[in-house]
Amino acid sequence: MSTSPATSTAAEVALSVRNLTTSFRTDRGIVTAVEKASFDLHRGEALGLVGESGCGKSVTSKSIMRLLPEHITRYGKDSEVMLGPDNLMGYSGRQMRDIRGNRIAMIFQEPMTALNPVFTVGWQLDEALKYHTKLGRSERKRRVIELLDMVEIPSPEKRYSEFPHQLSGGMRQRVVIAMALACEPEILIADEPTTALDVTIQAQILKLMNDLRERTGTAILLITHDLGVVAQTCDRVVVMYAGQVVEQAPVRELFHNPSHPYTRALLRSIPRSGKKERGKRLATIDGIVPSLTNMPPACRFADRCDCREDRCTAEPPHLVQLNEDRSVRCHFPVHSD
Amino acid sequence: MSDSSANDSRVLRKFLRHKPAVVASVVIAVYGVVAFVLLVVGVITLPDTLKRVGAELQPGLSSERLPEKRLLDCEWLIDRIASLSERRNPEKALAAFSDMGVRRIADVELDELLNRIDLAWESYDELADIEDVTAAAAGTLDDPDVPPPAEVRSMLTELEKRTDALLEPMTKAEKSTRWFELLLGTDRQGRSIFYRAVYSVRVAILIGLVTALLSVTIGTLAGLAAGYFGGWVDNVVTWFYSTFASIPNIVLLILLAFMFDGGHIDGPINKVTGGLLDRLIGGRLDETLIPVYIAFTATFWIGPCRVVRGETMKIKELEYIQAATVMGFGRARILLRHVLPNVTYLMLINFSLLFIGAIKSEVILSFLGLGVKKGPSWGIMISQSKSEVINSFFWQIGTATTFMFFLVLAFNVLSDALQDVLDPKHV
Numbered sequence: 001m002s003t004s005p006a007t008s009t010a011a012e013v014a015l016s017v018r019n020l021t022t023s024f025r026t027d028r029g030i031v032t033a034v035e036k037a038s039f040d041l042h043r044g045e046a047l048g049l050v051g052e053s054g055c056g057k058s059v060t061s062k063s064i065m066r067l068l069p070e071h072i073t074r075y076g077k078d079s080e081v082m083l084g085p086d087n088l089m090g091y092s093g094r095q096m097r098d099i100r101g102n103r104i105a106m107i108f109q110e111p112m113t114a115l116n117p118v119f120t121v122g123w124q125l126d127e128a129l130k131y132h133t134k135l136g137r138s139e140r141k142r143r144v145i146e147l148l149d150m151v152e153i154p155s156p157e158k159r160y161s162e163f164p165h166q167l168s169g170g171m172r173q174r175v176v177i178a179m180a181l182a183c184e185p186e187i188l189i190a191d192e193p194t195t196a197l198d199v200t201i202q203a204q205i206l207k208l209m210n211d212l213r214e215r216t217g218t219a220i221l222l223i224t225h226d227l228g229v230v231a232q233t234c235d236r237v238v239v240m241y242a243g244q245v246v247e248q249a250p251v252r253e254l255f256h257n258p259s260h261p262y263t264r265a266l267l268r269s270i271p272r273s274g275k276k277e278r279g280k281r282l283a284t285i286d287g288i289v290p291s292l293t294n295m296p297p298a299c300r301f302a303d304r305c306d307c308r309e310d311r312c313t314a315e316p317p318h319l320v321q322l323n324e325d326r327s328v329r330c331h332f333p334v335h336s337d
Numbered sequence: 338m339s340d341s342s343a344n345d346s347r348v349l350r351k352f353l354r355h356k357p358a359v360v361a362s363v364v365i366a367v368y369g370v371v372a373f374v375l376l377v378v379g380v381i382t383l384p385d386t387l388k389r390v391g392a393e394l395q396p397g398l399s400s401e402r403l404p405e406k407r408l409l410d411c412e413w414l415i416d417r418i419a420s421l422s423e424r425r426n427p428e429k430a431l432a433a434f435s436d437m438g439v440r441r442i443a444d445v446e447l448d449e450l451l452n453r454i455d456l457a458w459e460s461y462d463e464l465a466d467i468e469d470v471t472a473a474a475a476g477t478l479d480d481p482d483v484p485p486p487a488e489v490r491s492m493l494t495e496l497e498k499r500t501d502a503l504l505e506p507m508t509k510a511e512k513s514t515r516w517f518e519l520l521l522g523t524d525r526q527g528r529s530i531f532y533r534a535v536y537s538v539r540v541a542i543l544i545g546l547v548t549a550l551l552s553v554t555i556g557t558l559a560g561l562a563a564g565y566f567g568g569w570v571d572n573v574v575t576w577f578y579s580t581f582a583s584i585p586n587i588v589l590l591i592l593l594a595f596m597f598d599g600g601h602i603d604g605p606i607n608k609v610t611g612g613l614l615d616r617l618i619g620g621r622l623d624e625t626l627i628p629v630y631i632a633f634t635a636t637f638w639i640g641p642c643r644v645v646r647g648e649t650m651k652i653k654e655l656e657y658i659q660a661a662t663v664m665g666f667g668r669a670r671i672l673l674r675h676v677l678p679n680v681t682y683l684m685l686i687n688f689s690l691l692f693i694g695a696i697k698s699e700v701i702l703s704f705l706g707l708g709v710k711k712g713p714s715w716g717i718m719i720s721q722s723k724s725e726v727i728n729s730f731f732w733q734i735g736t737a738t739t740f741m742f743f744l745v746l747a748f749n750v751l752s753d754a755l756q757d758v759l760d761p762k763h764v
């Protein structure tokens with residue numbers, strides 16, 4: 001495990017996604033849920049992946065873990081998911097199993113069903129250690145209690161032999177995090193880990209995740225549709241729209257200086273508590289997300305964009321590197337400088 | 338596993354609070370013990386259930402001796418004596434036995450029989466006297482067809498010996514056996530209804546246990562595989578169970594029972610497994626029931642398969658199974674260690690439902706003459722009591738149905754309780 005203190009400037013890449021294209025064979029034909037998504041996850045950083053519901057965030061994360069149903073899923077030929085020097089796209093099921101839980105862990109949204117109801121908390125954590133480590137029985141137990149302690153669960157010895165239904169939602173999500181971190185993975189993918197929790201618990205869990213990231217150096221890919229969560233937790237953000245990455249930027253820059261019209265619209269729709277904003281109607285983005293089967297040929301945001309010009313419906317924009325750590329997919333990116 | 342013991346004890350406490358369930362379990366346990374004792378210790382044996390103790394007797398708590406097997410053996414002796422003496426001397430044709438052919442020997446009181454034997458001796462003496470005087474004159478003594486009185490004599494002696502044995506006081510054991518034999522009366526053939534009903538517990542439990550175990554195991558495995566792997570596995574399993582389910586259950590049972598009837602299947606199966614089974618359980622699974630096991634399992638696995646498949650499909654999508662996948666666990670491990678424990682409650686409930694199903698179906702098949710081949714069963718008893726009920730003799734059918742009723746009721750109550758206690762959604 002990497003114990004080096006995480007810094008947001010550390011540019012060492014832990015996971016690199018290149019041209020990730022994921023399509024499904026459905027009754028309505030082939031639908032492409034994610035198209036040519038590219039982004040890097042740096043060691044020890046927290047990268048936010050935001051976008052409206054249905055834009056392909058979960059599909060992206062599940063593609064990385066290769067969790068999608070194999071018989072209906074196709075990945076693009078040039079898609080790469082580089083973990084260090086290895087391309088996970090070429091991995092066999094067995095090789096993937098060695099990666100999962102061990103080097104890349106993942107936690108899900110719903111804490112209520114995230115734990116197996118028929119086993120104790122201890123059993124479930126123990127199972128992970130049993131599978132991935134060579135520790136003996138008593139060592140494993142010690143480690144499990146250590147993990148429970150690490151995620152700040154009070155009286156871990158007692159919780160060890162409790163069942164999931166005896167724990168609160170926040171408590172369960174802590175256990176889930178402990179389970180994900182059991183084998184000290186390099187990368188933790190968290191798919192809306194706090195959406196189902198109430199706001200105070202949400203803040204606690206986010207803080208815990210951040211603390212753990214700093215302590216263990218685990219890079220976090222935080223998937224959310226809540227820009228507030230991103231602002232609170234992440235170092236950098238990837239914005240997705242309709243299956244494409246439309247903007248990539250450090251958090252501060254994105255919030256102060258969004259380039260893509262969609263990002264701007266998204267930021268306008270966050271409720272703010274400033275004096276000036278109070279009483280103002282919250283902005284919404286007009287129009288709807290295009291359906292997967294009926295994508296606009298050029299810019300996918302064109303129908304809803306206020307900066308649209310003729311070129312936008314004629315020629316698809318490419319992801320353009322603005323500077324070292326910013327890129328945007330738009331013919332007419334906004335420059336508010 | 339110490340971890341799951343906490344869960345177990347919680348479920349157990351919940352179960353123990355469920356009074357009817359506890360009573361039902363006790364009832365089932367009693368049946369189980371009876372079956373076990375019958376199977377292993379053999380207190381009541383097959384010959385016991387075939388022993389004739391007196392026809393169509395009402396139930397009673399008497400332990401008196403009745404004309405029994407040995408006396409029934411006298412029947413042909415008496416017939417023989419009667420016919421011999423008739424030929425010798427038609428007029429005197431042993432009045433003592435003349436009307437006995439009309440009544441069944443089992444209905445004759447012992448005292449009366451003894452009286453008649455005395456009378457027979459008297460007639461015999463007379464017969465012998467006449468014989469001596471007339472034989473020489475008539476020349477019939479040389480007729481080979483006419484037996485000498487000496488033969489009649491030896492027969493009477495034998496008859497007397499047998500009836501004398503009946504007069505000896507009964508031992509304690511004999512008395513209690515008698516008490517049980519007569520407890521619930523006897524059927525038309527004079528066999529003890531109580532013995533037969535109790536002995537049938539063995540068959541019922543055996544069929545219930547074997548078919549429920551087989552069906553639940555097969556159904557659960559097929560359901561798990563279909564639900565978890567989906568795709569062609571699911572298609573195959575679904576095709577099989579919808580095909581089997583589309584045929585009316587009882588028709589299929591009858592068909593299969595016919596198909597596997599009478600040695601078509603017993604032979605090969607015994608050849609393949611019989612040796613092993615015999616060594617393992619000493620033939621206690623009753624190889625004549627193999628067709629029944631096959632016929633029942635062929636239709637019964639559908640129930641558990643269906644519910645387990647549905648539940649597995651649901652569980653598969655839940656976060657904790659996805660979490661197990663992202664922990665890198667293999668599919669077999671996930672299926673057997675993480676999914677299976679979540680469907681065990683369905684297995685238990687189905688086991689108990691199928692247990693009743695098997696017992697009830699056995700009764701129907703045996704009633705139709707396709708089920709149990711060896712020894713009594715409740716179905717056979719009900720089938721045999723058809724003619725008795727016409728004579729308003731209802732003890733046999735009453736006993737068989739009562740025995741069945743309590744077992745089935747107990748299992749029904751238990752299934753309900755299991756449903757309440759084990760379903761994780763109720764926890």
Ligand SMILES: Nc1ncnc2c1ncn2[C@@H]1O[C@H](COP(=O)(O)OP(=O)(O)OP(=O)(O)O)[C@@H](O)[C@H]1O
Nearest residue numbers: 024026033052053054055056057058059060225292
């Ligand atoms: N197995 C599948 N088969 C067909 N289409 C799928 C499948 N899984 C996802 N999709 C489609 O892919 C698109 C992206 O879905 P995804 O779950 O990634 O959205 P999301 O960004 O995670 O949204 P949310 O915020 O609601 O979780 C959706 O339109 C969805 O309908």
Ligand code: SF4
Nearest residue numbers: 299302305312330331
């Ligand atoms: S390319 Fe045109 S339509 Fe698309 S986001 Fe940029 S300005 Fe808007």
Ligand SMILES: [Mg+2]
Nearest residue numbers: 057058059191
């Ligand atoms: Mg999602």
